[in-house]
Amino acid sequence: MKGFITHIVDRLPPDDLNTLHTRAFVFPSRRACYHFREALLNRFPQETFWLPAILSVEDFIVRCTGKSISNELDLLFALYQHYKATYPPNPEGKVDKEELPTFDKFYSWGQVLLRDFDEVDRYLVNAKDLYRNLEQLRDIENRYQDSEEVLFALKRFNDMMGNEPTLLSSSFSNQWSRVSKTYHSFRGALGDSDLQYGGMLYRQLAEQLQDGTIDLPFERVVFAGFNALSRSEEVIMETLLKKGIAEVYWDADKLFLENEVEEAGRFMRRNRKKWPPTDQVHWVISDMAKHHKKIQFIGGVQSVGQAQVVGQLLQQMTKDQLDNCGLVLADEGLLFPLLYALPENINSLNVTMGYPAKHSHWFRLTVAFLDYQLNKRGRGESTYADTQYTRELLMNPLIKRSVPGSGKLLLGLRKKSKWVGISELITEDSGEILKLALTSWERVNELIAAVVKLLLAIYQKLRVEEKLELLETEFAYHALKHLLKLGEGVEKYHQELEPITLSRLIIQALEQARIPFSGEPTEGLQMMGFLETRALDFERVIMVSANEGQLPKGNQHNSYIPFAIRKAFKLPTFEEQDAIYAYHFKRVLQRASDISIVYNTEVAIDGSGEKSRYLWQLKETFPKEMISECIYQMPFSKSEVNSQLEIPKSAEILEQMQRFLVIDETAKSLSPTAIRHYLDCSLRFYFRYIVKLREREKETTDLDPRDFGNIVHQAVEKIYQPLVGQTVTRDHIQDLLASSAINDAVDESISEHLMKSSPSLLEGKDILHQQVIQKLIYKAIAKDQWAAPFQLLGAEITLQSDLRINGGSNVRLEGTLDRVHLARGIVHIIDYKTGKVDLVYLPSKIAAEDWDNYVLKHFEEPKYKSGFQGLFYGYLWNKVRENAPIKLGVYPMKKVNEGIKWLNKQQVVPSAGFQEFERQLQNALNELFDETKPFVQTKESARCRFCDYKEICQR
Amino acid sequence: MNQLHLFEDPEAINTKNFTIYRASAGSGKTFTLVKEYLKIVLRNPSDYQHILAITFTNKATEEMKRRILEHLIDLSAGKSTDMRHVIEKEVRHYEQKLNIQDRAKKALTNILHNYSRFSISTIDHFFSQLVRALARELKLSLNYQIDVDDDTAMKESLLLLYQNLTHDEELRGWAKDFAFSKIDNDKGWQLDYTLLEFGKELFKEKFHQGFSKISREEVNIKSLRELEQDLQNTEREFASYLKELAGQAKKLIAAHGLSKENFKGKSNGVANTFDKILFNNFKLTDTFKNVAQGTADWYTQKSPDIARIDGVVKAGLGKIALEIYQYHAAHHAAYVTAKQLQRHIYSYGLLDAISEQLKTYRQSNNLMLLSHNSFLLREIISDHEAPFLFEKLGSYYQHVLIDEFQDTSVYQWENVKPLITNSLDHNHHVLLVGDVKQSIYRWRGGDLNLLLNQAVDDLSLYRDQLQVESLQINRRSAGQVVAFNNQFFTLASQLLLATKDLPDDSTMLSEVYREVEQEPGSSSNGGVCIKFFERNEGQWRNEALKFSTSVIREHVVETGNYSDFLVLCDTNLEVSEVSQHLSTLGIPVDSEQALSLSSYWAVRLLVSGMYLLVDARDSLARAEMACLYQKGVQAEDLDFNELFMESCSVGSGLLEKYLPAALVEQWDELSSRNIYEWASQVIPLLIESKKADPFLTRFLDVCLEQNAKGKTTARDFINWWEVHKEQQMVVFPSHQEAVRVMTIHKAKGLESPIVLIPWADFELKPRKDNLFWTDELSAQFSKYKLLPLSFSSELMDSYFSSAYQQELLEGLTEGLNTVYVAFTRARQRLYVNSIKPTRSIAADDLAHLYKLLWEICNHPGWESCWDAQSSTFIKGDLSESVPKTKQEIVPTIAVDQMRMAPYANKVTIRSENSKMFTLLDNYHARNIREGLQVHAVLERMSQRSDLETVLNQLTAEGVVKKEDHDGVRGKVEGLFDQPDFSAFFQPGWKVFSEMDIASMGRRYTPDRVITNQQRTIVVDYKREKENPEHGKQIKGYAAMLEKMGYRQVEMFLVYVGEAKIVQV
């Protein structure tokens, strides 16, 4: 079927070629211009002639007025000055900071105002009538009431504003008068500057054409493919038509032109009435309902699922079909999923879209850099950066790639310290990029210059090394362009910005930035956003994200002009927006014969995900046979993999394990923790002690539980160490409690642990931890009064012992006993625990044979974990030191008031208990060294919950 | 407007326009709602734009919209449907004038073509819209993102709070005392978890109600500190005085050579009271109270020690006991109150600070939390605000329909009330639909009182317009199931009234269940089976599950239908246990657990890869990757030991030997892709089979979502993933056969032919220590407006006894409601497993589902259903075949493979990056830049005097930098100073500047062509150095010009760099 553009081109008589260059052809979009030019060239392949001006409407306006449209940011900066002026300073000359938003907060609000202003001008609204006080606005009821609907709306509006003011309405009218003032002063000021927003130019051209005060640079103007015209566009077109120097081509379909209910035809019907066909006005009218179409509604799951559907559809298409295919994205977020889902038969593809800058590392890097810069403390030489943000910055892939040494630097970032001196980070040979990234900047303009330099430096480096893909280059270019603009604006208007304001501003500006991907070839698959389809026709159309909220885009009409007022002044409302979208949608279908509409079957949290209204509409409009529906699903088959893992004790492993055997002095010893791990899961033992696969280091700057435990142990040792060998009396303890010894010991331990010079440098939660540890230890030691007097035999004593296993080798065992003392002839071995204590008591009176069972339990069940350690220590003491009556205690710091828990209540552990323990230990070790027994996964998957290796085991 | 009230029916106006529907389970609530909606639009087909319908979930919204449209389609096609009959019946009185078919058609067209005004949404969504419309009035930024992640918000806020500890001494002091009080009470010392949990109260309405009223002057850390002191003193005083008395008593007894063994009750008897007091147990037994008051003896009559005891009593014990009794009676409540209040006082004191940090978090991330909307609105929406809201929304709502009204919260109600009164003022329709028995969202503010009474009370002005209707017929469940539920819930609501500690006035429970009886509307019989198992130390769970499994198995053998089953559990943990169990037996399961992404090996593989990206030295990640990959390709005979050993010995990067070569080769290069692209490129390298994989697809979606938030790095992703992975699920394909397993809360609104409740043993009371707030405060505490308490029966002895009782009542009602929701999901059969009680059950202790079930199954009248032997209750017929449910089937097509290939070589884009040079700042770049700029300037100029204007224009467009003006100006002026050059701009000639020539189907663009009929000059500006190609090119232009008929074409090349002009 002949497309709209072909229609226009075909009507050009070859005789006109000589004068073509005096004409302008005006289309709604640049992309349409491109297709028109191609069509023109194809129509006259043998001729040589001047091409006419082929312009988008915006370019046309710019060309005619000789002015250009300013960058939004410049406008916003200027607008802010005027808005600010509506907050008069108080007598001291200060503006109420609470009320007046800072520029970053103003940013989005300013965009709304700017859009409103733009529309007011574009629609030739009498701004004096509109932007004034609400009370004055009330007489519009009499002035603007060309339809009942409007009258109704205005009545309501006036009633509302006439009522007792409510919190909301008075806040509104207050704001409204500010906006009105802003408009007038802003607009007045712009007149004298180079700054202008689009609407101003439209209004200017319309007015000058009406007055006859302008000469166009063209002899004839052809408008083609328009739908909803703003008032100024209407005037421009009208005047030129009257002068006899314009021609208009309308593109419409009977479906919406003749059917009053079709919102898609809302504007076209009006246009038709206003401009019926003449020799200047051409109506290209199709009748899609008359032609057979194949329309398919296809459900797909979420973004990637939909993209996969499209991939499958594309694969089934021939080259010819692909060349005439438009792939239309209602949601730009699907670009990447679609690009990756393209099947092999696609080898040329043309993308015309805006893509959010947020998807790129360049954006992320900018954010990381700003975070780093804004979270520092100190000044000059002694400026410290927050470790976390430093890490974030250095780990950005762009830095990682462009700075080979960044990994080393990262390694050097001390894990536990919250602050890192910037002077330590930067060294002589840091290289340009690192220096740019890490140098501390204070002033706003330095900051922005620095970020630009940094991005540029990385860009250049990677570019030279050819490590950048095309798309990334685009991202980089646009990010930089934005930043530079921002820099200029800041310089011009806003040197007093706070760094934090600047940072938010940068982030907002980049967040909204779209990277225009604009391809040029007209061959191959055409991928585009909805607005790009204007005036184009495709045989085969595939649309994706046909869901409410995307198609049409939800009610995004963010305006501060109330609905009724918009109606009265004939400004577009969301109803018009919907109509425009409907037109785009129906227009794409107009001449297509094969249409696939893909929607997301899943409802999102925000409620979006309902199928698009247009699907219902099509079902109502087209005969049943033309429409088919289906859902594409992936079969719910998990490709399961075997998660079993077993490591036989190969010769190699056995050799590894030799190091636990006492062969010479180098023998490594097994700790109770290691054995415990083995008992819980032999595979875990294998990973931990044979492979030595270490757990992942956590990136915390706070004390983590393990640090906490270590500090407590260390502090207790420091406190008691001087008393080892002595008899500790109650007085001793009271002296301790009264002195600063406890606090000092804690502070010292913390310092040593954090490699900090002084605990006064502690921050945030760690201050709390410090106090908590002091209190805990104080309480624990105070409890020791009840045990006193006792003879302190040792604090943190490490004992070793060898145990013979099958085959005659000895295994070396080792344990560190937190505290041992002697009281009333009994050796007390005490273990301080800051973590969870698992201890299962024994009934106080227990028969000897029950001991065996009890000990055995310690080998079998993890919940006997704390007791196991106790028994182990007792066993060591018993064996290495002396065969004395021993009591085993655990001091659970989480329940410090309850004091020490004794394994066998207050009783000593009989030596039979230790014998049994040794027997069991021997069994376990025999098994460990038994080459026929592989390391296996535990059967109890509960034990895997906190295991570091559960990803490997797929537990 | 024009057809407004065209068919107005006088009767219709007089009918009541304010309707409350009480709709029990299965009574066709949605049907009714849709019907009412249709009636409005059939009366006036343009009224759809004035109806606001509020539903509870997104799914319900979608369903309601769909049903309305489908009915309208059927009606306008003239189909004879149930809906049509019902409507015709109800609007009989004006049927003469009513042409349903036409009007349906009109309404349908109206809606479809002005769909944005088809306002059916969830209340959350509606409020979001309102907040957005009012953003400026609320002083919000206008481009905020809506977020639902309250957990992350709280975590981040706490981090901010901790940071503040450094500088804020008061805060630090309080936090320290908090930690110390934990230590003193042996509750550890960590605040994180407590605060995280407690902080969630900030998202709750109940709390907000009080919080917003508190004066910060009166309530702050300082005043709380005083309160804490007071409470401690009260507690200490009470304890120490009683202990002193108890000590005296013990001494006295000992002094008389007695011990507690001698007294009544022996070691657990009256004299034990003194020991208990010394061990901080201050509860007095009734016996002791009687003895102390002298109304009972200290001994049993047979005691040999009567005389000695009498002696000691006289010697002072009696007096002491009396003093204990009296002191206790006077002060015990204050003591318990003090103790209970202290439980949360520290957390409470931090809430304000956390709330501040939450604000900071929201602002710095430009977020709005969905949970926050109704609070914000509550603060600004007052009664007469409806017109303003309409204006802001651009929609004028006349009729308001609210579904699931029992789950509406007070704030939500207050926020929509202005719309409702506005409607009623204008005699429009208001419809509230709900079922108090299905109110199970108390934890998030749902308040069944609204439906029960309050809504009507609030709108008492409009009582004349009100009618309350009940839907009595249950169309969902089979006859026997309905009969069982009728009986069960009638009995249950009565029996539970006897529960201990309920308030005297517990009408709520009976009111809620007043209308529980339904008439069955279905023709089939169906059946209910309740089986009791011996508890057997928890073994019963296995037995019960086995039984449920056998039910499924048998049914499937017969019918092959897994999807007839819905298995309901109380908690998420149970859901995962059950679904794991079923899965291992090879039964297909549709549950959150079965669909979880994070347990899928290929997802794990990718995540491990990301870890390695973050830290190339991470040997664990290296091992995980290699191992999972090898498992994935099913490598046999692999020496895993070697694999693990090597992953440790390799210093950094991939374990190359065990991964595909292509991946190894591209690894470094890929590392700079954003996380979505990285995953898209890595997947095909790692997973060779191109099989369509819903898990990986979903995982990619997750990556994409993060990317779109600007979290593009592996580190960003992992940080997010580790917190949120549990909730990441694939979408279960709709046509797949499987047993659905879910919690009762999630099942609300669903139904299924067969419902299994494998473990019906939960408590109906609120859980012990559940936090709740009370505003019933005595004068002493009144300034706090609202205080937090933990649910515990001890509260009966405190000043908060009535708050406790009320909480118990509300909790119990909700508990029974949960059972109601569960039992009424079944269409055909209901299977419930529970525990056989071991002891006889006290009548005031039925608030445990198994006890309640047992009691009711053994109730008189149901003997025929009860089989004592097997402890099984069977009512109805469990073998009747299950009718097939007809489902509208959209054909499904299988996605045949995963397509995932790099696109770089396919896509052509017009790259603007050559302009990059305009941004650079080295010598080379400056040169190029200047060339570009001069070129651009010349392009625009038509005469020399244009220079300044053009420069300014181009600066505004961002093409020429301000600081480059001088340089560019110099270059351009320099050119114009050469007579040759200015000749290109001589007046009177016709100029073609930057215009295109079409020739042989191609386009050419000479920079400047001027002509005066006789002579024609063509000029091309060059930034580059001289080059013979330039001559060729310009000669080409000349040839074209000649072809177009131009004579005497002269050719010039202008080298802007050196300002050199060359004639060709």
Ligand code: SF4
């Ligand atoms: S995950 Fe489980 S099976 Fe694997 S090593 Fe850890 S504890 Fe053993």
